[in-house]
Amino acid sequence: ANGLTDAPLGINLEWNTVFGASSFDLQVSKTADFASILFSVPGINATNHFLGGLEEGTRYYWRVRAVNNEGNGAWSS
Numbered sequence: 528a529n530g531l532t533d534a535p536l537g538i539n540l541e542w543n544t545v546f547g548a549s550s551f552d553l554q555v556s557k558t559a560d561f562a563s564i565l566f567s568v569p570g571i572n573a574t575n576h577f578l579g580g581l582e583e584g585t586r587y588y589w590r591v592r593a594v595n596n597e598g599n600g601a602w603s604s
Contacts, residue, residue, distance in 0.1 A: 529589060531586070543574065551571045552569045553590075554591075558588065561588065
């Protein structure tokens with residue numbers, strides 16, 4: 528879940544599909560306002576992504592948005 532603490536050093540992030548999406552962009556940050564992005568993964572062609580390299584005892588925030596030939600959707604909350 529968003530804001531999860533004490534996650535394993537790797538985690539499979541999952542989200543719902545969006546009608547008309549051709550891919551998804553994912554961002555991960557240690558701050559809720561995403562002022563500093565730790566990981567940015569564009570062009571994911573699935574509704575999940577395994578994220579490794581996490582630090583033990585650290586809180587992470589993540590968001591995803593749908594992308595298609597018309598442009599980018601809004602970031603998830």
